[in-house]
Each structure stands twice: as structure tokens, then as C-alpha cells.
Amino acid sequence: MAADSEVRNPVGLVNSPTRMQWRFAKDRMAAMLVRVGGMSVIFAVTLIFFYLLWIVLPLFKGASMDEAGQYPLPGSPDRASLLWSIEEQAEVGLRVSADGRLVFFELDSGAVRQTHDLGVELSAASEVDQAKGLFAVLATDGRVQLLRQRYVSSYPGSGQRIITPRLEFPYGDEGLELAPGSALAVRDSSDTLTLGAVNGTTLMLKRYAKSTSFLDDSISLEETANLVLSLPRAIDQIIIEPLQEWLYAFNYASGEIYFYDIRRLPAAVLVETLSSGADTRLTAATLLAGGISLITASSDGRLRQWFPLRDAQGSYRLRQIRSFARSGQGPVRALLAEHSRRGFMSLGESGAVGVYYATSERRLMQRRWDGLAWQGGAVAPRAKRMLLESDRGRVHVIALDNEHPEVSWKALWGKIWYESYPGPDYIWQSSAANSDFEPKFSLSPLSFGTLKAAFYAMLFAVPLAIGGAIFTAYFMSPQLRQMVKPTIEVMEALPTVILGFLAGLWLAPFVENYLPGIFLLLVFVPLAMPITGWLWGRLPSRLRQGIRPGWEPVILILPLVLAGGLALLLSKPLELAWFGGSMPHWLDNTLGIDFDQRNSLVVGLAMGFAVIPTIFSIAEDAIFSVPKQLTQGSLALGASPWQTLVRVVLPTASPGIFSALMIGMGRAVGETMIVLMATGNTPIMDFNIFEGFRTLSANIAVEMPESEVGSTHFRILFLAGLVLFLFTFAFNTVAEVVRQRLRVKYSNL
Numbered sequence: 176m177a178a179d180s181e182v183r184n185p186v187g188l189v190n191s192p193t194r195m196q197w198r199f200a201k202d203r204m205a206a207m208l209v210r211v212g213g214m215s216v217i218f219a220v221t222l223i224f225f226y227l228l229w230i231v232l233p234l235f236k237g238a239s240m241d242e243a244g245q246y247p248l249p250g251s252p253d254r255a256s257l258l259w260s261i262e263e264q265a266e267v268g269l270r271v272s273a274d275g276r277l278v279f280f281e282l283d284s285g286a287v288r289q290t291h292d293l294g295v296e297l298s299a300a301s302e303v304d305q306a307k308g309l310f311a312v313l314a315t316d317g318r319v320q321l322l323r324q325r326y327v328s329s330y331p332g333s334g335q336r337i338i339t340p341r342l343e344f345p346y347g348d349e350g351l352e353l354a355p356g357s358a359l360a361v362r363d364s365s366d367t368l369t370l371g372a373v374n375g376t377t378l379m380l381k382r383y384a385k386s387t388s389f390l391d392d393s394i395s396l397e398e399t400a401n402l403v404l405s406l407p408r409a410i411d412q413i414i415i416e417p418l419q420e421w422l423y424a425f426n427y428a429s430g431e432i433y434f435y436d437i438r439r440l441p442a443a444v445l446v447e448t449l450s451s452g453a454d455t456r457l458t459a460a461t462l463l464a465g466g467i468s469l470i471t472a473s474s475d476g477r478l479r480q481w482f483p484l485r486d487a488q489g490s491y492r493l494r495q496i497r498s499f500a501r502s503g504q505g506p507v508r509a510l511l512a513e514h515s516r517r518g519f520m521s522l523g524e525s526g527a528v529g530v531y532y533a534t535s536e537r538r539l540m541q542r543r544w545d546g547l548a549w550q551g552g553a554v555a556p557r558a559k560r561m562l563l564e565s566d567r568g569r570v571h572v573i574a575l576d577n578e579h580p581e582v583s584w585k586a587l588w589g590k591i592w593y594e595s596y597p598g599p600d601y602i603w604q605s606s607a608a609n610s611d612f613e614p615k616f617s618l619s620p621l622s623f624g625t626l627k628a629a630f631y632a633m634l635f636a637v638p639l640a641i642g643g644a645i646f647t648a649y650f651m652s653p654q655l656r657q658m659v660k661p662t663i664e665v666m667e668a669l670p671t672v673i674l675g676f677l678a679g680l681w682l683a684p685f686v687e688n689y690l691p692g693i694f695l696l697l698v699f700v701p702l703a704m705p706i707t708g709w710l711w712g713r714l715p716s717r718l719r720q721g722i723r724p725g726w727e728p729v730i731l732i733l734p735l736v737l738a739g740g741l742a743l744l745l746s747k748p749l750e751l752a753w754f755g756g757s758m759p760h761w762l763d764n765t766l767g768i769d770f771d772q773r774n775s776l777v778v779g780l781a782m783g784f785a786v787i788p789t790i791f792s793i794a795e796d797a798i799f800s801v802p803k804q805l806t807q808g809s810l811a812l813g814a815s816p817w818q819t820l821v822r823v824v825l826p827t828a829s830p831g832i833f834s835a836l837m838i839g840m841g842r843a844v845g846e847t848m849i850v851l852m853a854t855g856n857t858p859i860m861d862f863n864i865f866e867g868f869r870t871l872s873a874n875i876a877v878e879m880p881e882s883e884v885g886s887t888h889f890r891i892l893f894l895a896g897l898v899l900f901l902f903t904f905a906f907n908t909v910a911e912v913v914r915q916r917l918r919v920k921y922s923n924l
Contacts (some may be wrong), residue, residue, distance in 0.1 A: 176322075227900060230893040238530050238539035238577035243560070245571045246285030250278035256272060257300035258310060259553035262326045265560040267338050268553070269324055271300050277322075278338040280559065282572060291342050299372070304417075305556070309345070311361040311370075318350035319361065319370055333558050346394060347883040354379040359414035360415040360422070368396060369419045369437070371642060376405040378424065382440045400440035406433060407448070407921065409752050411457075415468035421483060421491075429458045430473060434483075434493040449493055451479065461510040463517050463533055465611035467594040468496075470533070471516025471517055472507035478521060478534050482594055496592050497536050508549050513557040518580050522549035522563065528573070532580035534591060534613060539580055544571070561843050579887045587618050587894075603858035603869070605878060612916055616891050618898060620858040624868030625902065628850050629843035631779030631864065632786055640790035641832065647791075648798035649820055659728075660795060667788035675852030683773045683853065686780075690745030690758040693776070696739055701738065703738035707731055762865065770865040771854045777866075782849045792837040797831020798824060830917040837910030841903045867879035871899045 248256070251272045258271040261282060268282045275293035280286060283450040295314040303309040308324040323343040328336055346368075356372030356379065363369075382400035387393070408426040413509050415422050415437070422443070424433040430451035436444040456475040466746070469481045478499040483491045509522040526547035531541040544565075552563035560572040585591065590599035596611050601619040606612065641824055647656055686693055711719065711730065722730065747877040754761040759770040801824050809819040825832070847870075855867035858879065875892050882889040 178317075191756055224897075224900060225528055227443075227893055227897040230890055231897055233683065234579045234582045234887065234890050234894065236578070238575070238580065240528065240540065240561075241541055241574045241578070243383075243572045244283055245569050245572045247569050248274050248564065248570060249280040249285050250290065256551060256564055257297055257312070258302070259551060259562060259564065260302075260310065260324060261307075261553050261555040261562060262308075262337060262338065262340070263556045264326075264328075264336075265555040267326060267340055268562055268596075269340070271297070272788060273297050275312075275314075277342060278403055279324075282562065285570060287843060289317075289340055289342075289672070296356060298355065301361050303361045303363050310364060313353070313356060313359040313372055313917065316353060317353055317355040317372075319353045319359070319372075320344065320348070320350040321361065345559055347398070351381070351383075351432075352394075353381060358410065358412050360413045362415045362417055362419045364417070364419065367419055369415055369440075371413050371415055371422065373406075373410040373413050373424070375409045376406045378406055378410065380404070380437065380440060380443065382603075383421075384725055402441045402443055404435075404443055406441070408432075410596055414460065414469070416462060423460070423469060425457050425471075427458050428457045432457075432460075432471070432481075432493065432842070436491070446490075447492060449481075449495075458506050458508065459510045459521075461512050461519065463512050463519060464657035464791050465517075465594065465609075465613060468517065468533060469493075469509055470512070472510055472521060474506045476505060476507065478507070478531065481555035484595070484597065497533075498530055499536070500538055507701060509551045511554050511561070511845070513558045515611065516558065516580065518577070520554065520561065522552065524548045526565075528563070530575075530577060530580075534581055534593070534615075535586040536591075537583055539577060541707070548606075554690045579890065581616060581887050582613055582891070587891075588617075590618075591615070591617065602859055603796055603874070605891075607880070615886070618871075618891075618895060620860045621869055621871045621874050621895060622898060623860045623903075624850075624858065624880060625844055625870040625899070627775060627777055627862065627868050628782060628846070628854075628870050629840055631775050632782035632843040633836075633840060635783030636786040636843075637777045637836065640787045640835075640839070641794055643787075644791050644794035644798055644832075644835075645820070645825075646728070648795045649824060650725060650816075651728065652723060655726055656729070660792075663788050664792050665788075666784075667792070669785070671785055671846065672846040672852070674781050674785055675849040677779055678849060679773060681780060683777045687759055687770075687772050688778055689746045690750045691754065692743040695742035695745060695749075699738040699742045703734045704731060707734040719917045759865075768863060768865060770811055771855050771857075771867050773853055774867050775854075775864045778867075779851050781853050782843055782846055785846065786839045786850060788842050789842055790835045793835035793838060794832045797828040797835065800831070801827045830914040833917060834910055834914050837906055837913075841895070841906050843908065844902050845872055846870075846901065847876050851876055871895045875899075 190238045204411070210493065212869040220472055237904050244364070246391070250270050251274050254272040254273055254274045256270055260269040261267075265283055267288060267698045268280050271279065272278070275289040275295045275297050277293065279288040281288060291311070295316065297312050300313050303311050303321065309321060311319055311321045311322070313319055321344070323345050325341040325381060326342060327341060328340065329337045330336055349781040351370065353370050353372050353562065356374040358373040360371040361369070366385050368385055370381045372379045380400065380402040382396060383396040384399050386395050386397070388395070404586040407423060408429055408431065410424045411427040412425045413422060420436070420438045422437050425431070432449045432451065434446045434449065451471055451473045455475050455477070457471055457476055459472040460469060467482050471479050471481065480496045480498070484494045486492050495568050506524045507521045507522050508524050511520040511522065513519060519531050519533070521529040521531065526544035526549065527541055528544070528549070531537070531539040532539060548566040550564040550566055552561060554561045554618050558577060559575055561575055563571045563573060566570060590601060592599040592601060593615055600699065601617045602615040603617050603620050604615040606614070643661050647659055651659065707730065750756060750758050762768040762770050805827060806819050807902070809823045810816070850870045852868070854873070856873060857867050858869040859866065878888070879892050879903070882892055
């Protein structure tokens with residue numbers, strides 16, 4: 176007989192106090208491990224969220240500026256400054272003054288490094304190519320000299336970097352003859368050089384064809400156009416855009432802009448004359464980086480952006496795209512454009528400096544220096560430093576912190592009117608071949624593509640997965656269920672990269688070649704099932720009784736295969752008879768519906784195939800887990816199997832079915848490889864099932880390896896990841912709330 180302290184359990188094992196204590200200890204240890212594991216998962220997810228937030232938050236940091244120093248004008252303080260420039264490392268500056276002196280100086284201290292005297296009086300100067308350091312000066316005798324500033328970095332024995340400036344004359348030190356004038360504009364390209372000067376109402380233009388010697392790289396010029404134009408009013412400033420197609424002339428007093436077409440010199444055509452506004456005068460104008468957009472400032476403090484666009488007749492017109500908030504700084508004396516971004520600074524007569532960004536259409540910040548009026552200045556190529564000349568003959572060096580001016584709520588989610596586009600639109604285009612490209616960072620088409628991919632995938636997967644789960648759990652025989660359920664669950668183990676590979680290389684061409692057959696499948700396959708059932712009911716009972724209950728799906732295999740084969744067999748004849756031999760071309764030419772080979776239909780089929788096992792497995796478990804006493808009680812009360820299914824089984828299993836749908840939706844939203852390989856990855860907003868799209872996850876996978884760490888592009892990709900994280904979090908939260916409510920509602924069944 177067992178001791179009093181021992182208890183024999185129903186299966187005959189002895190439960191001693193020691194054994195019971197060990198069992199309780201294991202239970203507590205298991206509970207602790209589960210608790211620690213759950214908390215670790217929550218902590219990891221929270222950590223991911225805050226890491227994404229830490230990377231993204233600098234995007235929304237505002238701009239700031241601080242004065243880093245000031246000193247007297249280097250060179251000739253009593254002569255007017257015609258041009259300022261800063262080298263790339265923001266250590267050396269250049270001042271060109273009216274007495275023909277070019278002074279290189281240290282930006283921080285103002286100490287003069289070099290002085291070059293051209294030996295002539297100058298009346299105007301102009302930037303030619305900031306990237307190449309090329310600029311031009313106009314002498315009072317009407318000659319134009321083109322000069323290039325170069326900077327050589329060296330590291331002597333001390334290891335400290337020393338930047339040595341050099342001055343070059345790429346077209347010779349004698350200059351080119353033009354005409355005396357008060358304003359100058361010069362543009363240079365690989366094969367063309369255009370010069371322009373203004374004297375009152377007279378505009379002089381010269382164009383040269385360039386050729387480079389293969390032997391010594393010397394450049395020779397051949398004059399191809401020499402034109403003198405008489406303008407309606409005296410001109411204060413002219414600008415030639417970098418492609419040498421358009422010329423802008425400005426009369427400040429009247430506020431008029433003259434827009435000329437100079438593509439076919441010696442013929443120059445006045446396209447139109449525009450006014451900056453009633454009772455206002457122009458005070459400054461400049462081209463933004465890239466040379467497409469023109470920024471003008473008027474006496475009322477208003478800033479406007481313009482660029483050429485085609486009208487309904489196909490002719491170019493200068494169009495005002497946007498205006499910026501009034502600066503509150505009075506008249507603007509000068510505008511300074513950044514070298515590689517669409518940012519610019521306004522310098523006011525009241526000492527105010529405003530920092531703007533054109534694409535995001537906002538003023539980033541403004542600061543005022545009381546008692547000063549700015550005369551001009553320059554921005555460093557990397558926009559980290561800026562120098563300003565005041566009316567008191569001093570240079571103020573300004574340190575700028577403006578890392579991500581492209582980002583705003585409107586730029587990320589709203590419609591933006593980008594340069595050369597016919598109107599505002601949602602566009603994602605993060606990079607291009609040229610350095611003057613205007614980045615387009617709209618997340619709207621990517622978010623739309625993510626939801627579009629999930630919608631078409633669920634449209635294909637949900638009916639099949641839920642219908643299959645209902646039949647497998649409720650009607651199918653146990654023996655057949657033991658074969659079908661594991662087979663479908665094994666589908667989930669297929670790598671999505673394989674599915675994407677097959678979808679892109681096999682399924683997409685197949686769908687294009689058999690497009691009518693694909694649509695016939697949607698009709699023939701569903702019809703095959705009731706027709707087969709009707710025919711089955713007409714067979715002799717002796718044959719029908721040979722199939723055991725729950726094995727009916729085996730009968731459907733052959734009819735479904737025949738229906739699918741018939742649909743594909745009829746595809747080509749129908750395409751020849753009704754669609755001119757090609758349904759994709761018929762859709763495009765007749766209905767105006769664009770067709771891409773890798774489109775939403777292909778993604779829906781491939782991703783739906785990947786999502787089906789997830790939805791099926793969870794929904795089938797939920798339906799199969801409905802207590803048998805509920806179904807048996809319903810049947811005993813006289814309900815039919817279908818009534819029992821609809822009114823008892825499905826309501827009871829609805830929390831699990833809904834969870835299956837939301838988990839499948841979450842997987843479809845986050846899917847990467849299938850949409851990456853089976854779509855054209857075009858970030859467009861069109862619900863057309865025959866066009867592609869780009870999703871947030873695919874965009875991150877494609878562009879993250881190419882982005883510069885810490886750049887705006889890099890951080891916006893992390894923002895896309897954060898948006899995707901919030902998408903899935905929202906879906907899962909909604910799923911859990913609805914599941915709990917359904918569980919409470921049907922808990923009494």
C-alpha cells in the first residue's frame with residue numbers, strides 16, 4: 176500500500192510531494208518563459224518602431240542659421256561687388272569687384288589668399304556654370320572674358336588640408352567682343368557658347384559653335400549668330416537658361432518680364448510679356464538649380480516661381496506655378512539659389528534673410544539683422560555656408576543647417592506641380608542621371624500600390640480560401656481532409672521569390688497570350704460545379720452510392736480540368752473573332768485602357784496563391800474547432816446541414832475566420848518579392864487591373880541599396896517602412912478588436 180503522503184492518480188502513477196513540487200516548479204518555469212517571451216516580442220516590436228522613428232524624425236527638423244563671423248570687404252572696399260562665389264569645401268571665397276580685381280580670401284577670417292587684376296574696369300559679371308566654376312565678366316569697353324576658378328587640395332607635412340585657388344582663361348585672356356552694357360548673361364555647353372549684354376533698350380546676342388582639338392584639347396570658336404534687338408523698355412537684368420533655348424529680360428520699374436525664344440538664333444522671338452502684378456515693381460530674379468524654374472521678387476515682398484509649359488496649341492508659355500508667403504521683410508534686394516537643390520534665399524532691404532524651398536512650397540525660416548540692408552552674396556555648393564554683403568561694407572558669414580528642405584506634409588502626401596509637368600500630380604521619382612534633378616518623394620502612389628496589390632490578392636484568395644476551409648472542415652470526409660489540409664499548408668512553405676520568378680517569367684506572358692481564356696475561366700470553372708452536380712443527381716442511385724459521403728470533391732477534379740482546358744482552348748479563336756487577334760491591343764486602341772504585361776492581374780493571381788494557405792489554415796481550424804454538440808444539437812432539432820453551417824457554425828467560428836482574413840491581408844500588404852518581380856514597379860495611381868504599380872515594400876527593396884546613408888532619400892525610405900509598419904499595426908489592431916467583439920457576441924452559442 177502506498178504511503179499516506181502519496182496519492183495515486185487515475186492512471187496508476189504515484190504523485191509524491193516531491194513529484195508534485197517539481198511539477199509545480201516546471202509549470203511556473205514554463206509560465207515565466209512564456210511571459211518573458213511575450214514581453215520580449217512586444218519589446219522588440221516597440222524597439223523597431225522607435226528606431227524607425229529615430230531615423231525619420233530629422234526629416235521634419237526645421238532650418239536654422241547662425242552668424243559665424245564678419246569682416247570688412249576683401250579687396251577694394253570702395254568699389255561695387257559684381258560677383259561672389261564660394262568653393263565646395265566652404266573654406267575659400269571669391270569676390271569680383273568693378274575695378275577688375277578678383278580676390279580669393281579665407282571664408283572664416285577674410286584673409287586674402289590671392290589677388291588677380293584684369294587691368295580693365297568691369298560693368299557686369301555673371302555665373303556661367305557653377306559646377307565647373309565658370310563665370311564671365313563684361314568690361315566697360317564691351318569685351319567679355321570667361322574665367323574658371325579651380326581649387327587644388329594639398330596635404331603638406333602637417334597633414335592639414337590646404338586649398339590653393341587658381342584662375343584659368345579657357346577661351347584665352349583676350350576675351351570675346353560683344354558690346355558695352357549694364358547687364359550680362361553667358362551660357363556655355365559642350366558645343367555652343369551664347370553671350371548676351373544689355374544697354375538700355377538694346378539687347379546684343381552672340382552665339383558661337385565650339386570645337387575641341389583632339390591633339391591639345393584647345394577650343395576654337397566659330398560665330399554662328401550676331402543679333403541686336405530693340406526691347407520695349409530699358410532692361411535691368413537678363414538671364415539665359417542653361418540649354419540656351421530661352422532668354423528672360425526684366426524691367427524692374429514696370430515689373431515686366433520679357434520671355435524670348437532663342438533656340439533658332441539669329442531669329443529671336445518674343446514669346447510673351449508678363450507682369451509681376453499691379454502696382455508692383457520687380458526687385459530681383461534668379462534661376463533655380465537645373466535652370467528650368469525662374470524665381471522673381473517684387474516690391475511688395477512677394478516671391479513667385481515660373482517655368483515654361485506648352486499650351487493647348489503646343490506653344491510654350493511662361494506660367495506662374497506658385498507664389499510663396501509674403502516675407503514680411505519689405506522689398507527683396509537679391510535672391511541666391513542653391514547649387515544642387517531647389518532651394519533659395521531672399522535678402523531684404525530691412526536686413527531680413529529668408530530660406531525657401533520651391534518644391535515643398537514653403538518658407539523654412541527667416542531671420543532679421545536690424546540696421547542692415549543686404550547687397551548680395553553667395554551660397555556654398557553644399558549649402559552649409561553663405562556669405563552676405565551688407566550696405567556697411569562688411570561680409571557676414573552665415574552657417575546654415577538645412578538638411579532636408581524637400582520634405583513637407585504636402586510634398587509627401589499631396590499633389591505637387593513639378594518642373595515641366597503639365598499640372599500637379601502624385602509622383603515618386605527619387606533619382607535621375609543628372610545632378611540638377613528635382614527629387615519627387617510622394618508616398619501616395621506607393622501607399623496606393625500597396626493597397627491595390629493587397630486588394631487584388633484578397634479578391635482572388637478570399638473566396639477560394641474561405642470556401643475551401645468551410646468544405647474541408649465541415650463537409651469533407653476525415654480521410655480526405657487528412658490529405659488535403661497538409662497539402663495546402665505545404666504551399667505556404669514555397670519561397671515567395673520562386674512564386675515571383677514564375678509570375679514574372681511564365682505567368683505574365685501566359686496571361687497576355689491567353690487573356691480571353693483567363694476571363695472565360697472565371698465563367699466556365701464556377702459553372703462546371705453546378706452542372707456537374709446536376710448531372711450527378713441524374714445518375715442511377717447505384718452509381719451515386721459508390722462514392723462515400725465527403726469524397727465528392729474527387730468527382731469535380733475532371734470537370735474542372737475540362738472546363739479550364741476548354742476556356743484556354745477557346746481563347747485564340749475568340750481573340751481572332753472579337754478582338755482583332757490581340758485583346759491587349761484591342762483594350763489599348765479601342766477602349767483606351769493601358770495594358771502592361773506585368774500587371775495587377777498577374778500579381779493578384781501570384782500573391783493570392785501565396786496568401787491562400789494562410790487564410791485557409793486558420794479559417795479551417797476555426798471552423799473545425801466548433802464544438803460538435805452545437806452542430807449535432809442543431810441537426811437534432813431539424814435544421815439542415817446548410818442551415819446549421821450558416822446559423823451555427825459560421826457565427827461561432829467568425830472570430831477565427833476574421834482573424835484569418837486580417838492576417839492574410841497583413842501578409843499581402845507586406846509582401847515584397849512577388850510584387851517586385853511580377854509588376855513593372857511603376858509608381859502610378861490607377862486602379863486599372865491591367866496596369867502595374869509599386870508598393871512600399873518593393874520600393875524599399877529596390878532603392879535602399881542605392882541611397883546615401885543619412886540623405887533625404889535614405890530617411891524617406893525609412894519613413895516608407897514606418898508607414899508600412901503602421902499599416903500592418905492598424906490591420907492587426909482592427910482584427911483583434913473585431914475578433915474580441917465577435918467572440919463576445921457569439922460566446923453564448
